[in-house]
Amino acid sequence: MIGGTIIGLIVLSAVCAPLLAPDDPEKMEMSLRLKGPSWEHPMGTDQFGRDLFTRIVYGARISLGVALIAVALSVAIGVTVGLISGYYGGLLDLLAQRLVDIFLAFPVLLLAIALVAALGPSPRNVVLALGLVGWTGYTRLVRVDVMALKNREFVQAARVSGASDARVILRHILPNVLSPVLVLATLGIGYAIVAESGLSFLGLGVQPPEPSWGWTVAFGTKFLRSAPHLSTFPGIAIMVTVLGCNLLGDGLRDVLDPRSRRR
Amino acid sequence: MLRYVANRLLLLIPVLLGITVLVFLLLHLIPGDPAVVLLGQNATPEDTERVQRVLGLDKPLPVQLGRYLLHVFEGDLGESIFQSRPVTHIVFGAMPATLELTLFALVIAALIGLPLGVLAAVRQNSVWDYGTMLLAQLGNSIPVFWLGILAILFFSVRLDLLPTFGRGEPLLQAFRQAVTGGGWGTLGDSLQHLAMPAVTLGFSAAALISRMVRASVLEVLGQDFIRTARAKGLHEGAVIVRHALRTALIPVVTIIGLQFGYLLGGAVITETVFAWPGAGRLMITAIGQRDFPLVQGAVLILALLFSLVNLIVDILYAWLNPQISYDRG
Numbered sequence: 375m376i377g378g379t380i381i382g383l384i385v386l387s388a389v390c391a392p393l394l395a396p397d398d399p400e401k402m403e404m405s406l407r408l409k410g411p412s413w414e415h416p417m418g419t420d421q422f423g424r425d426l427f428t429r430i431v432y433g434a435r436i437s438l439g440v441a442l443i444a445v446a447l448s449v450a451i452g453v454t455v456g457l458i459s460g461y462y463g464g465l466l467d468l469l470a471q472r473l474v475d476i477f478l479a480f481p482v483l484l485l486a487i488a489l490v491a492a493l494g495p496s497p498r499n500v501v502l503a504l505g506l507v508g509w510t511g512y513t514r515l516v517r518v519d520v521m522a523l524k525n526r527e528f529v530q531a532a533r534v535s536g537a538s539d540a541r542v543i544l545r546h547i548l549p550n551v552l553s554p555v556l557v558l559a560t561l562g563i564g565y566a567i568v569a570e571s572g573l574s575f576l577g578l579g580v581q582p583p584e585p586s587w588g589w590t591v592a593f594g595t596k597f598l599r600s601a602p603h604l605s606t607f608p609g610i611a612i613m614v615t616v617l618g619c620n621l622l623g624d625g626l627r628d629v630l631d632p633r634s635r636r637r
Numbered sequence: 638m639l640r641y642v643a644n645r646l647l648l649l650i651p652v653l654l655g656i657t658v659l660v661f662l663l664l665h666l667i668p669g670d671p672a673v674v675l676l677g678q679n680a681t682p683e684d685t686e687r688v689q690r691v692l693g694l695d696k697p698l699p700v701q702l703g704r705y706l707l708h709v710f711e712g713d714l715g716e717s718i719f720q721s722r723p724v725t726h727i728v729f730g731a732m733p734a735t736l737e738l739t740l741f742a743l744v745i746a747a748l749i750g751l752p753l754g755v756l757a758a759v760r761q762n763s764v765w766d767y768g769t770m771l772l773a774q775l776g777n778s779i780p781v782f783w784l785g786i787l788a789i790l791f792f793s794v795r796l797d798l799l800p801t802f803g804r805g806e807p808l809l810q811a812f813r814q815a816v817t818g819g820g821w822g823t824l825g826d827s828l829q830h831l832a833m834p835a836v837t838l839g840f841s842a843a844a845l846i847s848r849m850v851r852a853s854v855l856e857v858l859g860q861d862f863i864r865t866a867r868a869k870g871l872h873e874g875a876v877i878v879r880h881a882l883r884t885a886l887i888p889v890v891t892i893i894g895l896q897f898g899y900l901l902g903g904a905v906i907t908e909t910v911f912a913w914p915g916a917g918r919l920m921i922t923a924i925g926q927r928d929f930p931l932v933q934g935a936v937l938i939l940a941l942l943f944s945l946v947n948l949i950v951d952i953l954y955a956w957l958n959p960q961i962s963y964d965r966g
Contacts, residue, residue: 476655481902
């Protein structure tokens with residue numbers, strides 16, 4: 375409930391950014407540089423006199439957008455591989471599982487950094503990198519469920535009635551494996567936001583002048599003594615958003631999978 | 638048990654091969670001619686040719702892959718473009734700093750996470766429980782770089798208690814110096830440099846460990862043998878320490894061990910925040926310099942280390958847990 379409210383508010387503010395923060399996020403006013411929080415600028419201004427609140431509100435669009443598309447890519451790859459691997463088994467399954475093992479042999483962030491380093495820093499490449507490193511969890515989850523489901527009566531009945539493999543997988547098995555995927559994806563969005571901001575912090579993600587949260591924190595480190603608000607507010611934005619995703623993910627797990635409900 | 642270890646080692650071979658191929662392919666993901674991209678548009682044709690030769694890019698892809706695998710097998714990861722030194726020397730030179738930071742972070746994570754998790758389970762639904770779970774949620778949500786910056790702001794800028802950047806003498810060296818009568822100043826300085834990066838890195842791991850310990854202890858506390866122990870009239874402290882914890886901590890060993898690997902990944906960012914001279918920071922610097930052989934080398938060595946640690950944790954878990962069947966690979 376709390377998680378859903380937090381995420382709902384953040385999504386709403388990202389969608390309604392022009393209403394909430396009518397200033398242009400790129401508008402510079404050097405006379406106002408590095409001002410602390412005030413009524414006019416509730417989160418202060420940055421080194422170019424830009425309103426930090428405006429940039430954080432617009433930054434939500436980037437962080438959420440990158441994280442959502444990256445997780446969608448991971449889900450698409452992971453669920454597809456998991457469905458095929460679990461349904462057909464045999465050599466396909468063996469190969470898929472070795473591929474999963476190889477990807478799991480890398481610390482996720484390390485592989486994402488290496489991929490972005492090769493592809494070049496840009497939001498598109500961050501999406502690609504995070505999408506390509508995050509699929510293994512979905513595959514493992516879906517594969518186990520598919521292996522259990524494929525021998526159930528309703529699946530066998532569909533097969534006997536002449537349904538093709540694709541139809542059995544998509545119409546009968548897929549809808550039954552989506553609940554845990556939804557939970558993992560919600561938690562994955564939180565992780566993707568942290569990873570995106572980490573990559574941007576390292577200068578490998580979203581590039582200035584785009585109002586990225588991670589990049590703003592990184593730039594703020596140059597003014598830690600004179601303007602600590604510059605690193606503090608975007609960090610709070612990241613933390614609250616990730617906290618919202620984690621709480622929402624936990625809540626969804628409680629609702630969709632009562633067996634795993636925390637005591 | 639030996640058969641189980643042999644099986645796990647055999648399964649590791651294709652994984653290690655796959656890691657190496659994936660790291661090799663990284664260079665070929667670079668859009669355009671990697672040599673031109675690495676050297677920049679102003680590079681002379683001679684320079685480009687030299688880098689192509691050094692990286693083996695003048696050969697067909699299968700030949701490049703074969704040579705790369707052969708070289709990796711021989712322990713040769715090529716030469717750094719920027720430093721003109723063997724990649725293995727540079728990465729292994731930085732590795733002790735990374736291991737020191739990661740191990741220290743893991744110790745801190747275990748020291749915070751274990752007692753908090755046990756306390757939360759034993760005092761379920763109390764203020765301790767809610768406090769621990771809140772801390773766990775926060776630890777799970779705070780980006781490590783931001784926590785590092787907050788720590789710098791508070792402990793260095795505000796309180797002037799701890800040094801902001803860099804590393805003191807290597808901890809082991811400082812410790813040896815201290816116990817052989819060289820004074821405790823160096824050890825103190827090393828610990829002061831290590832404290833903030835290690836706590837920053839270990840915080841999220843502590844959050845996860847406390848959550849796992851809580852869940853594990855709660856599960857064990859609900860089992861029959863605990864009820865029997867209580868029915869025998871054992872003191873609650875003895876029930877928890879002698880019976881519950883001994884069983885509950887077996888899966889926790891795995892969690893703590895696996896955290897070491899994840900901390901290795903997190904060390905890349907922590908080292909950058911605190912200018913800690915480890916393999917992670919080396920990698921980020923190499924990315925900035927487009928020194929791709931060094932990036933590949935650092936990624937490969939960190940991934941190999943990650944796999945080995947996970948293997949050791951797996952074997953340790955099997956050894957500790959009598960319920961594990963050794964026949965299953």
